Amino acid sequence: MSVAFEAPGVVLHHGDCIEVMRTLPDASVDAVVTDPPYGLEFMGKDWDGADGFRRSLNEADAGRESVFGRTSRTSPEYRTESKARAGMQKGGISAADGMPSFLGGLNPKCLACGKWQRGSNPCSCDAPEFTNERLPRLHAFQEWCEAWSREALRVLRPGGFILAFGGSRTWHRLAAAIEDAGFEIRDSIAWLYGSGFPKHPNVLKPAFEPIVVGRKPMIGTLVANQTRYRTGALNIDANRTEVADTQLAEKYASVQNAGARSNTVYGSDERDRAGSEPHPGGRWPTNVLVDGSSADDLGMNTARYFPTFRYEPKAGSDERPSVDGVLHPTVKPLELMRWLVRLVTPAEGTILEPFAGSGTTLEAALLEGFNVIGIERATEYLPLIEARLSKPLQVAMFGDWEDAS
Incomplete structure (x- = not known):
């Protein structure tokens, strides 16, 4: 770092x-x-x-180019403590090696017969049991x-x-x-x-x-x-x-004021109508x-x-x-x-x-x-950021933000 x-x-x-x-x-x-x-x-x-x-969740992986460079992917430091990642949820475990699969379930293996879902000799079980490989x-x-x-x-x-x-x-x-x-x-x-x-x-x-x-x-x-x-x-x-259109602004004002005069869940005739006047800055975001x-x-x-x-x-x-x-x-x-x-x-x-x-x-x-x-984190993107921030920038002028709400 x-x-x-x-x-x-x-x-x-x-x-x-x-x-x-x-x-x-x-x-x-x-x-x-x-x-x-x-x-x-x-x-x-x-x-x-x-x-x-x-890699981000495991401190032992920080700085490594690939976590798969380990001697064994079953090392305790390879996993985090969550149930899904620790292999405690059956639906998310790959039948191939007992490890969580992150391939999106492209071709899971049937737990009943051991054959893949697709391929030259796919699973043909009457009740196949495929893993939910997306879960982990x-x-x-x-x-x-x-x-x-x-x-x-x-x-x-x-x-x-x-x-x-x-x-x-x-x-x-x-x-x-x-x-x-x-x-x-x-x-x-x-x-x-x-x-x-x-x-x-x-x-x-x-x-x-x-x-x-x-x-x-x-x-x-x-x-x-x-x-x-x-x-x-x-x-x-x-x-x-x-609201740049003058006629639209006037229509906007009339609609807002009409709402202020109506008995609604938001208020009644006694409410402060000043809040219903059109704002010079435009409509509410x-x-x-x-x-x-x-x-x-x-x-x-x-x-x-x-x-x-x-x-x-x-x-x-x-x-x-x-x-x-x-x-x-x-x-x-x-x-x-x-x-x-x-x-x-x-x-x-x-x-x-x-x-x-x-x-x-x-x-x-x-x-x-x-x-x-x-x-x-990605080294290759650092020059992009530096190039972007090194060019002349026209900074906006602040207005009065004390009334933020």
Whole structure:
């Protein structure tokens, strides 16, 4: 573990995120905004597969190029203590060697006859018994997510938020892990995008990614927590959806005022109508975010209600650094990350990104005037981050954030 890059407002650590976070002081950051691996073994990348999760969970594996370089994979240090990973759940044990399989059950072996599910001489049992090979992989992923979330919780100030991207197939494991680590799950944000393509002829076309919204428990009331730590509330006014159309703004105002005059579950005629007046900054931010192509597909009115960001199947060259032919495969839109860091970080606060990738979150934080700590395990991505952060950046000017709510 070492500091790979440092400049005003940013420190980038090279190493495993759990190990690096253990060196950070308690209650030392204001927000965690991160795009962790999804547990889908994306493009065969080690950092998104069970081998990477296992190495991160076992201190004896830290720094090794491969845990399979051991003399024996049955060594006690190879396993963690979870039941699924320790081989105590029958449904997740490979019949081949008694070890958990993380291959997604591509071709499990029948426990009754010992033949494979597919092949030249497959199992033909009347009652075949195949192992659930996905189970230990998913348990390993969730256990790993809980481990790094627990460290993120420790370094966050009370009331600090975590925003974590997840995959549509595995985000439930991520959300449960974040909650089990001690966070309150406050919401989920859906990021919709029109680009992308199905990875198999028998699957749905991907069009959204969920973002888990969690908060470290506060100390006392919201006001007391904010007074002491400046955390606990979302920065609503910095992320409103602008209403540029004058006629639409007038319609928006009339609808809001009509609601204020109605007896509803939210109040009655006696309620303070000032809260129903249209805000000059625009509409209240939503938990649905869309890209430009999705907005076009959904209709003209979409941008009136939801924050809209530019997105391409692969980020443009200005958002996708390349060094010696190396590119990162999962680059988020910079505008999207700027919106997210603004939402959860107090003015001049410090953000932690445990999975820096190509550095999008780090750049977004600097552009918004925040300090940021990044962590990246993959050596080949460090030059991408340095290239991104070494270019001239136009930092945004802060407004008055005292009324965040």
